[in-house]
Structures are given as structure tokens and as C-alpha cells.
Amino acid sequence: MWNKLNKSMMLCQMLFGLSFYGVLVSLTRFFLEDLNYGESDTMMVVGAFAAIGPLFAIAGGFIADKILGAYRSLTISYVAFVAGYALLIAGATTMHVPTAMAGLALASYGRGLMSPSYPSLYKRTFSSQKEFEKGYPINYSVNNIGAFAGQYFFPILVLYIGFTGGFILSAVMAAVALFLLVILQKPFSALGKSIDQKTVSAKSWFIFAIVSFIMVALVFFMFSNMDIGQNIVYAIGLLAIGYFISLMFKVDPAEKLRMGTILIMTFLTTCFFVYYGQMMTSMNIVALNTLKGSLFGFIPLQPEAAMAMNPLWCMLGGPLVALAFSTLEKKGIHLSTAIKVSAAFVLTAIAFGILTFFVSNVGADVAIRPEVFLAVHFFQALAEVIVGSMVVAFILSVAPQHIENFSVSLFSVAIALSGILGAALSTHIALEKGQVLTQQIAQHVYGEYFQMLTIMAVVMIGVALIAAKLISIMLNKAEQYDAISNNELKVS
DSSP states (O other), X not given: OOOHHHHHHHHHHHHHHHHHHHHHHHHHHIIIIISOOOHHHHHHHHHHHHHHHHHTHHHHHHIIIIISOHHHHHHHHHHHHHHHHHHHHHHHHHTOHHHHHHHHHHHHHHHHHHHHHHHHHHHTTSSSHHHHHHHHHHHHHHHHHHHHHHHHHHHHHHHHHHHHHHHHHHHHHHHHHHHHHHHTHHHHHHHSOHHHHSOOOHHHHHHHHHHHHHHHHHHHHHHHOHHHHHHHHHHHHHHHHHHHHHHHTTSOHHHHHXXXXXXXXXXXXXXXXXXXXXXXXXXXXXXXXXXXXXXXXXXXXXXXXXXXXHHHHHHHHHHHHHHHHHHHHXXXXXXXXXXXXXXXXXXXXXXXXXXXXXXXXXXXXXXXXXXXXXXXXXXHHHHHHHHHHHHHHHHHHHSOGGGHHHHHHHXXXXXXXXXXXXXXXXXXXXXXXXXXXXXXXXXXIIHHHHHHHHHHHHHXXXXXXXXXXXHHHHHHHHHHHHHHHHHHHHHO
């Protein structure tokens, strides 16, 4: 099951998590303190950096399927990370906002290239779909080792080496991953589809260069004009979904039904990741303003490092989730992916219910213990592992092979749409520049906001269960069409 290639890919994924989330966790204070942004604008920029990258998985899926192949796309994505972090370093050194924004744009585009190409290439390092489905949650946990290290240690390191030093460290980590991919070019290329093994024509490289320039320029514009940028995200996301729907009219009835289940799963994923996006926006601001004390009284914790609790639990959650579902299957209990997503919403409702209780009952000192955030992130991280690992595996199991990278990119589109929507929602709790947080503001503004999110999570449990029944019907009908088609071929 495990071999040199999938282990190498997981190492690259861990280094990505370390570098990307090290940057992400630093951005809030960087924009608030060094660039003097307000809370609302900062949440939109940070939320966009977390979300816009996955949106450009649309372009990444097209590039991997039609132009470069999965391996080349993945390798170039790490080139974009290194170059993007280099620009961010220059922007932080000179306090030049456009340069910093250009760095974020380039890194976001790199993430868009990586998102659809990584799963399809990683899948081919396993001998069967079953082994891949068992291995992908472990991969998710390994990624979160890097994410945890980045989110926990970077806020501490920044106190000594500054934001510029932190960004340099991220660039080094991305460069190490790039080097690893380059030296393993031959075995990776052999694993891919035929496009990975063919020489790329000058025309294809030219098309790639033009598409990349347009995408990076568009991301830069969106970061610099977030009011317009969020509408562009919605428009691109809807266009991608519309294009996917148009492809459904070109396939046979069985594939049409299976592609329909991907759309349903994309909707559920979008709803779920609105909650995930709160970690970088509203929950991060609440932690910055209220988190006091050390974890368990002796573990030092910077307020912005509260996000590190998410990958900490994800590291443990990956094996736990894989073990739990494997145990159920051995007992003859086979849960569909949509049923598993409904279970994720149960965990999310618990997580935000806990947060609602504590912010609604915060004391006059407006202080919340780190242990509260630890409990919140425990339930939300388990939910994230379920959705993050199971939905991608589901998409790959039903997507037509000729558009599997683009199909996987819809998962990233869901993350992008939900990230921007979640960031926009989060601005409702933003304080004005210089406004002091009081007990009343915390209880009513924070409390009512998280209460609303908790109620909606409960509603989504029912929605996901209904979707599970619909998906089951559609997949059974698809199998019937396949059976009829096979019988006709035998007769002919």
C-alpha cells in the first residue's frame, strides 16, 4: 500500500501545510499591526487568501487535464509558492502593500494548481481505489502535521524573527518540497495519464503562460479590491458549476446521474466550509480579543495560534475517522459519503454550540480560557476530516475519467465560495478601529452570531440526510442504466 512515491507526496504536503499555514496565521497581525488595516478589511483579506486559491483549482483542473498533466501542474504549483513567498518577503521588508498582495496572489494561484492535481496523482500511487480511500485520510493527517507546526510555532517565531523572517522560512519549506518533486520526475511521470508522459508543445506552454498571467492578475485585482473581488469569486464559481452542468448534456444517462451526485456533494461541501472559514476570520478575531492564559496552565499559546488546535486535532482525527468507519464496515455497516457529511454537521453543531455558550456568558474581564477553543476545535476538526477526505474520494469514484481533475476542482470551488461567503458573514462582528470590546458587545454581537451559525448547522443535518437518500437513488439508477447498456452490447 505505502511506497516511496506516496510517502514523498505526503512529505511535500506536510511542507506545504507548514509553509502556507505559517503565512496564513501571520497575516492577521501583519495586516492589523504593520499595515494598519481594520478588523473588517483584515478578515476579508485573510479569508480571501484562504479561499481564493481553491477557486483557481478550476484553471488548475483544466491545465492538469488538457495542457500539462498532473505531475507538471503539481511541480509548477510549488514554483508559484516559492515565488509568491519571495514577493511577500519583499513587501514585508519595504511595507509595500501592492508587492505583498502580488505575493499572496501568486501563492493563491499555486494552490489552485495544486488542489486538483495532487489527489489524482496521489491516487495513482496506490494499486486500488480501496487502498486510496484508506490512505487519503492518513494523508490529510500528515498535511495537518505541517499545518499545526506552522500555526502554533510561527506566532512565537515571529516575536523573534519578525514577519519577514517567518515568510522567509515558509519560502524555504516550499523550496524543499519543490526539490523533492523535481528529483522524482521519472517515476511520477510514469504514473500519470498519457498527457503526463507526452512532451508539452510550445503552443501548450504559451497557452499555459497566458492563462497563468490572467489568473494571477485577476487574483491581485481581487485582493486589492475586495468589494468587487468577492462578487468575482461568486461569478467564477457559478460559471464553473454551469460549465460542469453543460458537460452533463454530453454524456450518457448513467454518467449524467453520477455527475449530478457531484453537484449535490458540492452544495453540501460549500455549506460545511462556511464553518471551516470561521476559523481564519471570526473565530480568529474572537481569540485575539478574548483568549487569555496558557493551555492547561503551562502550555504557552499566542491568541492567533488558537487556529493550531484545528490541525492538532486533525492529525489525530484522520486515523480515528479511518478506524471508525473501517470498524463499522467490518460489522457490515456501510455509510454513504452523504451520511458521513451529515455526521460532520452534527459535530459542527456541537462545536459552535459550545462556542455560543461561552461567548454568551463571558465575564466582565471578557476572557475565555484556551481550553474552550480546544474543545471547539476538537469537534470541528473531526467534522473537517470527514468532509475533507471523504468527499474528494467520492468525487474521484464517480467522476468520468476524462474530466476527473476538473471534477475534483469543484470541491475547491466549494471551498472558495464558502470561504468568501464566510468571511463576508464574519465582518458582522468586526469592531471599528479603536473600539474597545466590552462584556455586552461580546455577549450580544459575538453570542448572537455564533448562535445563528449553530442553528443553521442543525438545519444542515436534515438537509444532508435528504441529500444522502437522493444520491443513493441516483447511483442505483446509474447502475441500472449501465446494466442495460452492457446487455445491449452483449446482444449486438
